[in-house]
Amino acid sequence: MITVTPEARLAGLLCDLAARTLPEDVGQRYAEEWRADLAADPTYALQYASSILANVLVLRLTLSGAVKADQPLRCQLHLHHYVPIHDNPENRRATSHRCTRCGHITDDSGVGGWPGRFNVSDRDPYAR
Numbered sequence: 642m643i644t645v646t647p648e649a650r651l652a653g654l655l656c657d658l659a660a661r662t663l664p665e666d667v668g669q670r671y672a673e674e675w676r677a678d679l680a681a682d683p684t685y686a687l688q689y690a691s692s693i694l695a696n697v698l699v700l701r702l703t704l705s706g707a708v709k710a711d712q713p714l715r716c717q718l719h720l721h722h723y724v725p726i727h728d729n730p731e732n733r734r735a736t737s738h739r740c741t742r743c744g745h746i747t748d749d750s751g752v753g754g755w756p757g758r759f760n761v762s763d764r765d766p767y768a769r
């Protein structure tokens with residue numbers, strides 16, 4: 642007879658709760674996988690289930706395509722680290738910028754200022 646401890650039962654419920662937040666077509670599969678992990682090693686069941694619950698939102702966003710798993714978190718939050726990559730010889734005030742972390746490129750027309758939160762005149766050596 643298999644004895645299920647209250648901690649293991651709670652961990653299973655937490656995993657089921659996490660799986661319910663996922664899209665219906667994959668939630669059941671994840672629940673089964675997480676329960677298999679709990680059954681294989683119940684030593685830290687609550688810690689395991691807690692970590693799943695804590696990260697299920699990121700998993701949901703990744704599955705939906707809203708978040709790219711290989712993109713740094715700060716870039717996912719649109720906090721890119723832009724550096725100027727070239728200036729436009731036709732317009733010395735316009736500069737393209739590339740994020741050093743993810744490679745995202747943005748063009749700055751001089752309208753609206755520096756990509757992100759700084760004004761282009763603060764960083765652009767050609768700005769007047």
Ligand SMILES: [Zn+2]
Pocket residue numbers: 715716720721722740741742743744745
């Ligand atoms: Zn970036």
